[in-house]
Amino acid sequence: MNKKIVFFLAILVVIAGCVVQSPQPTQSPQPTQQPVSTEGIDQIVKEALPRVEEKEQIKQEPVKVAESEIFARITVNEGDLVKLDLDATDPDGDPLEYTFSAPLDSEGKWQTEIGDQGKYPASITVSDGKLKTAKQILIVVKEVNLAPELSGVKDLEVKEGELLELQFLAKDPNGDEITWEFSAPLDSEGKWQTEVGDRGEYSAHVKISDGELSDEASFKVNVIAVNLPPELKVNTNIEVKEGEMVNLAPKVTDPDGDDITLTYSGWITQEKYQTTYDDAGKHKVIVTASDGMHQESVVVWITVEDVNRAPQIHGLIIN
Numbered sequence: 001m002n003k004k005i006v007f008f009l010a011i012l013v014v015i016a017g018c019v020v021q022s023p024q025p026t027q028s029p030q031p032t033q034q035p036v037s038t039e040g041i042d043q044i045v046k047e048a049l050p051r052v053e054e055k056e057q058i059k060q061e062p063v064k065v066a067e068s069e070i071f072a073r074i075t076v077n078e079g080d081l082v083k084l085d086l087d088a089t090d091p092d093g094d095p096l097e098y099t100f101s102a103p104l105d106s107e108g109k110w111q112t113e114i115g116d117q118g119k120y121p122a123s124i125t126v127s128d129g130k131l132k133t134a135k136q137i138l139i140v141v142k143e144v145n146l147a148p149e150l151s152g153v154k155d156l157e158v159k160e161g162e163l164l165e166l167q168f169l170a171k172d173p174n175g176d177e178i179t180w181e182f183s184a185p186l187d188s189e190g191k192w193q194t195e196v197g198d199r200g201e202y203s204a205h206v207k208i209s210d211g212e213l214s215d216e217a218s219f220k221v222n223v224i225a226v227n228l229p230p231e232l233k234v235n236t237n238i239e240v241k242e243g244e245m246v247n248l249a250p251k252v253t254d255p256d257g258d259d260i261t262l263t264y265s266g267w268i269t270q271e272k273y274q275t276t277y278d279d280a281g282k283h284k285v286i287v288t289a290s291d292g293m294h295q296e297s298v299v300v301w302i303t304v305e306d307v308n309r310a311p312q313i314h315g316l317i318i319n
Contacts, residue, residue, distance in 0.1 A: 069136050070121075070136055070137065070138045071124075071135035071136055071137055072135070072137045072138075073137070073138045073140060074137060074138070074139045074140065075140045075142065076112060076139070076140070076141055076142070077112075077141070077142050077144045078112055078113065078114050078115070078116050078117060078141055078142065078143055078144040079112060079113060079114060079144060080112055080141075081109065081110070081111050081112070082104070082109060082110040082111075082112065082139060083108065083109050084100070084104065084108035084109070084124070084137075086098060086108070086124065086126070088126045088133075090128050092128065094128035094129065094130075095128070095129075096126050096127065096128055097126070097127045097128075097129070098124065098125070098126055098127075099124075099125045099127070100122065100123070100124055100125075101122045101123040101124075102122065103120050103122065103139070104122050108124070110139070112141050114144065114146065114173055114174070116141045117141050117142065117143040118140075118141055119138060119139070119140050119141075120138070120139040120140075120141065121136060121137070121138055121139075122136075122137050122138075122139060123135070123136055123137070124136075124137060143174070145174055145176075145210070145212055145213060146172075146173040146174055146213070147210070147213035147214065147215055148170055148171065148172040148173075148176070148178050148208050148209065148210050148213065148214070148215050149170065149171055149172075149173075149215055150168060150169070150170050150206065150208055150215045150216070150217050151168070151169045151170070151171075152167065152168045152169045153168050153206065153217040153219055154219060155219050155220045155221070155222070156219065156220070156221050156222070157221075157222045157223075157224060158192075158194055158221065158222075158223055158224070159194075159223070159224045159226050160194055160195065160196045160197070160198055160199055160223055160224065160225055160226040161194060161195060161196055161226060162194055163191065163192070163193050163194070164186075164191065164192040164193075164194060164221065165190065165191050166182070166186070166190035166191070166206070168190075168206060170208045170215075172210050174210070176210035176211065177210065177211075178208050178209070178210060179208065179209050179210075179211070180206065180207070180208055181206070181207040181208075181209075182204070182205070182206055182207075183204050183205040183206075184204075185202055185204070185221070186204055190206070192221070194223055196226065196228060196255045196256070197255070197256075198223045199223050199224065199225035200222075200223055201220055201221070201222050201223075202220065202221045202222075202223065203218065203219075203220055203221075204218070204219055204220070204221055205217070205218050205219075206218075206219070225256065227256055227258070227291070227293050227294060228254075228255040228256055228294065229291070229294030229295060229296050230252050230253065230254040230255075230258070230260050230289040230290070230291050230294065230295070230296050231252065231253050231254070231255070231289075231296065232250060232251075232252045232287065232288075232289040232296040232297075232298050233250065233251045233252070233298075234248055234249070234250040234251070234287050234298050234300060235248075235249070235300065236298060236299065236300050236301065237300075237301050237303070238300060238301070238302045238303070239302075239303045239305065240275060240302070240303075240304055240305070241275075241304070241305045241307050242275055242276065242277045242278075242279055242280055242304055242305065242306060242307040243275060243276070243277060243307060244275055245272060245273070245274055245275070246268065246272065246273040246274075246275060246302055246304075247271065247272050248264070248271050248272070248285065248287060248300060249271070250262060250271070250287050250289070250298075252289040252296075254291050256291065258291035258292065258293075259291065259292075260289050260290065260291055261289070261290050261291075261292075262287065262288070262289055263287075263288045263290070264285060264286070264287055264288075265285070265286045265288070266283070266284045266285040266286050267283035267284060267285050267302065268283075268285055268302075275304050277307065277309065279304040280304050280305065280306035280307075281303075281304055282301060282302070282303045282304075283301070283302045283303075283304065284299060284300075284301060284302075285299075285300045285301075285302060286298070286299055286300070287300055
């Protein structure tokens with residue numbers, strides 16, 4: 001009960017007693033004085049007591065206490081349920097009522113959660129309806145390290161020549177720093193610059209760790225082949241003399257390893273040509289290489305130099 005209210009009630013009772021027991025002068029008899037009724041004061045006391053009791057029950061906020069005042073220490077892990085089982089008796093056999101301060105509920109329970117790490121003072125009060133006994137306890141919640149979690153892991157596709165960058169997600173329930181590990185063909189940053197010829201399916205692995213616990217997953221990377229045009233090399237300026245052989249001699253390769261078909265158009269329609277004495281001049285030839293999907297063409301200029309030939313005697317005329 002609040003000390004100020006108790007003190008106030010005590011003053012009222014003292015005043016009432018003084019009024020009732022005040023001595024009368026002896027020199028002149030007075031009529032017998034009727035006792036002063038204390039009904040009003042009793043009513044004040046009755047009305048005040050429930051309000052004080054109610055105030056004490058409402059005030060359930062945790063109170064910081066010294067170690068020497070702690071009645072019991074309870075240690076749990078984050079996520080555990082705190083449940084108090086009290087052993088209390090009353091010498092008079094009166095029924096008992098229990099009240100608990102936060103973080104405990106009205107039943108003396110508290111379901112802790114991840115992030116509740118710390119020390120929590122609380123009070124326990126036992127009452128028989130008239131008298132009360134209170135004890136202070138300390139609830140210590142220990143941090144529980146939970147493993148980091150990977151998400152968004154799935155099989156991936158990329159075209160030859162493209163850069164693969166992983167977009168997987170990770171989180172740590174405790175807010176710990178996360179480190180990543182990747183298997184080949186990925187680098188330490190989870191990237192892979194593919195090249196022509198990397199077509200095929202690859203198995204890969206990713207692992208995350210908070211330094212103590214980890215999470216990992218496997219996935220596949222499918223590199224899709226990209227058809228590239230063949231590469232054609234040929235001398236674009238050829239000079240020969242009449243009567244000499246023209247040899248275009250093209251060199252061709254295909255990045256995808258496809259079969260190549262060569263065609264010739266223009267002045268000549270084949271790779272080699274035997275010039276004649278009537279071929280003098282500059283001629284245009286187009287060489288084309290094709291893999292059936294893409295093609296590469298090169299224009300070749302062939303210059304045939306005129307050759308001065310000696311006169312010929314075809315016969316003799318006699319007059």
